Amino acid sequence: MWSKSPLPRIAYFSMEYAIDASIKTYAGGLGILAGDYLKGSKDYNYPIIGIGIKWKQGYTDQLIDENSNVYDTYHNYKYDFLKDTKLKVKVKIYEKDVTCKIWLLDKFKLAPLYLLDTDLPENDNRWITNQLYGGFEDSRLAQEIVLGIGGVRALRALDINVDVYHFNEGHALFAGFELVREKMNTGIPFDEAVKKSKEEIVFTTHTPIIEGNESHSISRMISIGANNGFTIEQLISLGGCPFNMTVGALRLSRISNAVSKLHGETANKMWKNIKNKSKIISITNAIHIPTWVDEDMLKAAEDSNSNNLWTNHIKNKRKLISFVKERNEIELNENSLLIGFSRRAAPYKRSNLIFSDMKIISPLLKDGKIQIVFSGKAHPLDDTGKDIIKNLVNFSKQYPSSVVFLENYDMTIGKLLTQGSDVWLNNPRRPLEASGTSGMKAAMNGVLNLSTLDGWWPEACRDGINGWQFGDGLQSDDIYFIDKHDANALYEVLMNKVIPTFYLERKKWISMMKNSILSTKDYFSVKRMLEEYYSKIYIK
Ligand SMILES: *Cc1c(COP(=O)(O)O)cnc(C)c1O
Numbered sequence: 001m002w003s004k005s006p007l008p009r010i011a012y013f014s015m016e017y018a019i020d021a022s023i024k025t026y027a028g029g030l031g032i033l034a035g036d037y038l039k040g041s042k043d044y045n046y047p048i049i050g051i052g053i054k055w056k057q058g059y060t061d062q063l064i065d066e067n068s069n070v071y072d073t074y075h076n077y078k079y080d081f082l083k084d085t086k087l088k089v090k091v092k093i094y095e096k097d098v099t100c101k102i103w104l105l106d107k108f109k110l111a112p113l114y115l116l117d118t119d120l121p122e123n124d125n126r127w128i129t130n131q132l133y134g135g136f137e138d139s140r141l142a143q144e145i146v147l148g149i150g151g152v153r154a155l156r157a158l159d160i161n162v163d164v165y166h167f168n169e170g171h172a173l174f175a176g177f178e179l180v181r182e183k184m185n186t187g188i189p190f191d192e193a194v195k196k197s198k199e200e201i202v203f204t205t206h207t208p209i210i211e212g213n214e215s216h217s218i219s220r221m222i223s224i225g226a227n228n229g230f231t232i233e234q235l236i237s238l239g240g241c242p243f244n245m246t247v248g249a250l251r252l253s254r255i256s257n258a259v260s261k262l263h264g265e266t267a268n269k270m271w272k273n274i275k276n277k278s279k280i281i282s283i284t285n286a287i288h289i290p291t292w293v294d295e296d297m298l299k300a301a302e303d304s305n306s307n308n309l310w311t312n313h314i315k316n317k318r319k320l321i322s323f324v325k326e327r328n329e330i331e332l333n334e335n336s337l338l339i340g341f342s343r344r345a346a347p348y349k350r351s352n353l354i355f356s357d358m359k360i361i362s363p364l365l366k367d368g369k370i371q372i373v374f375s376g377k378a379h380p381l382d383d384t385g386k387d388i389i390k391n392l393v394n395f396s397k398q399y400p401s402s403v404v405f406l407e408n409y410d411m412t413i414g415k416l417l418t419q420g421s422d423v424w425l426n427n428p429r430r431p432l433e434a435s436g437t438s439g440m441k442a443a444m445n446g447v448l449n450l451s452t453l454d455g456w457w458p459e460a461c462r463d464g465i466n467g468w469q470f471g472d473g474l475q476s477d478d479i480y481f482i483d484k485h486d487a488n489a490l491y492e493v494l495m496n497k498v499i500p501t502f503y504l505e506r507k508k509w510i511s512m513m514k515n516s517i518l519s520t521k522d523y524f525s526v527k528r529m530l531e532e533y534y535s536k537i538y539i540k
Contacts, residue, residue, distance in 0.1 A: 005047040008163035008538045012037065013051045013151055013172035015143070016059075016132055019108050021411040024058025024077050025115070027132055028344050028377075030206060032414075032437055033259075034168055036288035040526030041111035043288075046534070049160065051151040051175075053143065054082070054103050054115035059132045062377045064407045068393040070378060070386040074131060081107050082115065089116075089153035092225045093142050098125050100150040102157065114158065116150045133379065141216060141224045144245075148174025149228060152182075164538050167203045167253070170214060170245030176201050176252040177228040190234050194252065202537045203253035203278065205246055206434050208266045209348070213246040215239075250277035255537045257283045259435040260456045266431045281536060284456055285435040286529035289521065292441040294419050301446065301517035310510050313422075313446055320420025323413075324373060324404050332404070337502045338371050340421030340447065342409055345378040345385035348432040352391055354425065356487035360495075365399040369499060373421065375406040375413050418442040423498060426451035427490060429482060430475050443467065443520040446513035450498060452486060460524065466515040468493050 002009060016031030017023075017038065026035065034050065041048035060072040083104040090097045099122050105113040118128040128142045152175050155162055165175055176197055183193035207213050218241055221227050227235050239248035250256055250271060256278045258264040264282030271277060289298075294316055300308040314334065321332045332338065343349040351374065355361055364370045374392050378385025389405070396403040406413050417438075418424065424442035426433075426449065433455035440456060443449055449467035451457045461469045470489040476482040501509050522528065 002047050002049075002160070007047055007534060009047040009161060010164045010166055010538060011049055011051055011151075011155055011160070011162040012166045012168060013147060013175050014168035015053065015147060015171040017050060017052050017113060018411055019105070019110060019113075023079065023105075025052060025055050025132070026411075027059040029435075029437060030169055032287075032411075033285055035110070036286070036291060036437075036526050037168075037530070038110040038113055039108075039288040039291060040286075040530050042109055043290075044527060044530060046111070046530055048111045050111060050113040051147070051154065051172075052113060052115050053129050053132075053147055054079070054117040054119075055132045056117075056119050056129060057131050057134075060377065060380045062380075062408050064389070064393055064405070068390045068397070070389050072380045079103075079105075081105075085114070085158065087154070087157045088120075089150055089157050091145050091150045091153070093125060093128070093145055094224055096124065098123055098128065098142075098146070100146055100154070102154050114151075114154055116146050116154060118146060137216060137220060138224055140214070141221065141226045144171050144174050145224070145226055148172050148176070149178045151175050152178040163200070165201050166533075166538075167201065167249055169204065169206050170249045173239075173245050173249045173252065174226060174228065176249070177226075177230065180230075180252075181228050184229070190230070194238075198252060198254050198278070201253040203249040203256040204283075205249070205256055205258055205267055205280065207246070208263055208270065208432050208434050210270065213244055215242045215244040217242050247271070247274055247277070250274060250280070253278045254540075256280045257537060260284045260459065262431055262453075262455065262458055263434045283529060283532045283536060284459060284524070285437050285440075286524045286526045287437050287440045287444070288526050289444065292415060292418065293444045293521075297419075297446050297517060298444070298521065301514045301521075309446060309513055310506075313513065316419040316445065317422070318420075320373070320416045323416050323420075324406065327406060328404055330400065330404055332371050332373075332402075333368060336368050336371055336402075337423065337499065338373065338421050339423045339425050339450075340373050340417040340442070341425045342375040342406075342414065342417050342438060343426075343428075345376050345382070345388040347384060347388070348429045350427050350429060350483065350486075351376065351388050352395070353427045353483065353487050353490060355395060356483070357491065360491050362399075364499075365402040368402055370494075371402045371404075372425075373404045373406065373417060375409040375417060377409050414438060414441070418447060419445045421447050422502065423448050423450050426454075426457070427470075427486060428452060428454045429479070429486075430454040430471070430473060440520060440524040443516045444524070446517050448498075448509075448512055448516055450490075450493065456524070460520055462515070462519065464497065464512075466512060466519045468497060 018026035018031040018035035418441035
């Protein structure tokens, strides 16, 4: 398939991949996208392979202690099912050789995924591939050298010919450095090598928050060897000073994309002062339906004679309720409205927006009119994020029968929540959510979205028909003002639309569930997304 394909052959580079709950090579949305992308590539027979890292300890297993404090635990994971390619490549870190072993993951019905691993007896720096997003600046740079430079060398060792190198987020940028260096080794000067390499590289940007776009000091990069032989001036010509990985990737790619239409506008504004960058278009994210969507729900929605939508939904709601019982020893009520919310604990995602006015929300929780199940992790070094979780856990202690926090958010919880909730609440501060995919999972499972008009939702929302919006897309730099505005809007929709429809107009609710599924299942499927990647950025 690889050599015979008439389509461009793609090597997709990503720091994380969410394949299955049992493989700890992911942290969140970026990995979910990458995993779904490789699964879709397999389903639809695209010539795509993935390059990533075999994380020994994965991301944090994040737990809550009895004082509601969040703490991180790490375990060594073993993956007996990985195939040993018997191949190794070397990269230089602090002027020392580091050997990277190449494993192949070809289980789980996905395109071939090659994972690099430095945990070998011959290495002094075995730790590099220990923890996904773990450690400080030097370890991140070392990890990115393994992914990027090691990744390109792995492709050469594997003898895989590639037409397009696709960087999923700026982490993979050093792969571009290696493509440039390869050309320079044949005598081509830097500028021309950059120009030629650009032709082979495409880039997906994910982060609409300036601080979220990683940058490094030039001296650090040089001391660790991330410059890959480039001079200071050459480095700065790509990523500026300090060196910004997103800027570097925008300058070292032929074309770039943001991950929703709104994010495309945001990204273009954000980077408008960057010269010599590639054009940023939009390709909205999507999900791998067989991984996330209950087939019975899809079938029931498609069959106009079927009355099974509600019965099937209740089956999924019961699964979630029994999981909560098992984990947290709390028995939720299947007849009461269940709101799901699960996000990385970052301030702009405003996990506790719904608790803004306790006078309004407290009676609803006490009467059992609404129940909320939260989940989500904070980055291990993010104390603000951990406080957000602590705050949610404290609310769950205050309202033990109607507020639940599920610790250690992962794919299993993600699936249960987006299948078993009645409503999927999402309230990022616009326009800071690049896309979001959990809302797509919910929508296709007949779980109604209740969301600000951020990320993917403006493209799908038909207010009152397939879910609800609140906040009318208002934006403001005045955080106090916009949070109050959005909280009021949330209450208004919750009290006047969501709750009455759920309890008093069940028929209408069920027809909204059906609309939700039918209006999202095609457009937000990886099938459409892969077609767009090919037609808009892979094929010149
Ligand atoms: C779907 C999913 C995500 C992505 O969700 P968003 O918050 O919508 O970006 C992250 N983590 C897990 C475990 C998921 O299942």
